[in-house]
Amino acid sequence: MKKKSLIKEILAVIPLVFSGLMCIAIVFVLRQKLSEDISFMETLSNISTTIISISGFLAAIIMVYLASTVMSLKTARNSVVNELSTAVKKMNDFRSIIELLLRSKLWLPRLKEYIDEEYSGLTFFEVKEFYKGNSKLAIEFLQEKHDFAETENLYLELKSLLYTSHRDKKVSETISQPKVYDQKLIEKWLEHKCGSGLWYFFGYKYSVFKDALDLDKVYERHQDKIMTLALSIDNEAFEDSSFNEVFISKLGEYMTKEILPKLFQYQERIGQKVPKIMQYLYSIFMVLIIFGVLLPIITTLLGLSSIFLIVSVAVVISIIFFIATSFYQFLSSEAHI
Numbered sequence: 001m002k003k004k005s006l007i008k009e010i011l012a013v014i015p016l017v018f019s020g021l022m023c024i025a026i027v028f029v030l031r032q033k034l035s036e037d038i039s040f041m042e043t044l045s046n047i048s049t050t051i052i053s054i055s056g057f058l059a060a061i062i063m064v065y066l067a068s069t070v071m072s073l074k075t076a077r078n079s080v081v082n083e084l085s086t087a088v089k090k091m092n093d094f095r096s097i098i099e100l101l102l103r104s105k106l107w108l109p110r111l112k113e114y115i116d117e118e119y120s121g122l123t124f125f126e127v128k129e130f131y132k133g134n135s136k137l138a139i140e141f142l143q144e145k146h147d148f149a150e151t152e153n154l155y156l157e158l159k160s161l162l163y164t165s166h167r168d169k170k171v172s173e174t175i176s177q178p179k180v181y182d183q184k185l186i187e188k189w190l191e192h193k194c195g196s197g198l199w200y201f202f203g204y205k206y207s208v209f210k211d212a213l214d215l216d217k218v219y220e221r222h223q224d225k226i227m228t229l230a231l232s233i234d235n236e237a238f239e240d241s242s243f244n245e246v247f248i249s250k251l252g253e254y255m256t257k258e259i260l261p262k263l264f265q266y267q268e269r270i271g272q273k274v275p276k277i278m279q280y281l282y283s284i285f286m287v288l289i290i291f292g293v294l295l296p297i298i299t300t301l302l303g304l305s306s307i308f309l310i311v312s313v314a315v316v317i318s319i320i321f322f323i324a325t326s327f328y329q330f331l332s333s334e335a336h337i
Contacts, residue, residue: 093230094259102158
């Protein structure tokens with residue numbers, strides 16, 4: 001892979017190197033021609049007029065393309081912002097549900113004290129990544145025999161969904177409702193399928209865990225609040241639901257399949273930089289304007305040295321050669337061909 005990457009980098013530099021060498025060669029040849037034939041200055045002046053026309057034409061095309069692309073990107077970005085706002089609200093509502101479940105008496109006696117006190121600072125991510133050897137506490141936790149019917153893992157998982165950063169070790173007393181989530185935290189949630197524990201414990205294996213997870217101990221007012229929050233997340237998906245193990249399982253499945261993937265996708269798109277092709281074209285645009293339009297005009301108006309006209313001609317010819325030899329390769333790279 002590294003060898004292929006190196007070859008691609010070398011191939012990308014080749015057009016630039018040849019264009020630079022061509023520019024130097026043209027400057028040398030034109031200077032030599034001018035020193036041997038003084039009348040060549042008139043020809044050079046005529047060529048500079050052509051260079052201005054070609055540069056102006058290409059620059060205008062690039063400028064129109066860049067302007068239209070920026071407008072399209074702005075429209076697309078506004079659409080993504082709206083979608084992201086919806087996804088963030090859903091995630092915030094889901095976290096509110098998780099907070100209510102964690103605070104409830106759903107859990108076996110002493111479970112919360114056992115995790116929050118004896119294993120204070122231990123995270124679900126560290127437990128899932130014990131093989132990396134970064135947390136002795138995680139290894140100790142896995143080696144110890146627990147009396148909570150594996151629900152300690154679900155408790156840790158739900159706690160992780162209340163973090164605000166991937167570096168968090170504890171859940172803050174006041175659960176924040178961010179407008180944008182830590183992208184690395186979302187990656188962690190997706191990597192370890194956080195939320196799927198609800199589907200596993202209350203759906204797939206509820207017959208095994210129902211004695212350790214008593215939904216009837218969730219306060220009735222909290223049950224009502226949870227149902228209201230679920231309807232605000234997706235009224236169509238949860239409108240016929242009642243507060244039971246089927247609903248909790250469905251909620252976890254919705255979380256892992258709908259909320260988290262979309263939240264990650266929208267935030268990633270919002271954080272994307274300007275496409276490389278725009279940077280590429282803008283660089284060419286600036287070179288054409290400076291060397292192909294401004295330099296020859298200023299040289300003619302102020303009667304500057306002919307070397308400036310020579311440089312102008314050389315740079316424009318070289319940049320056209322560079323476009324011809326690199327544009328397809330650049331497009332192929334952008335399209336991951």
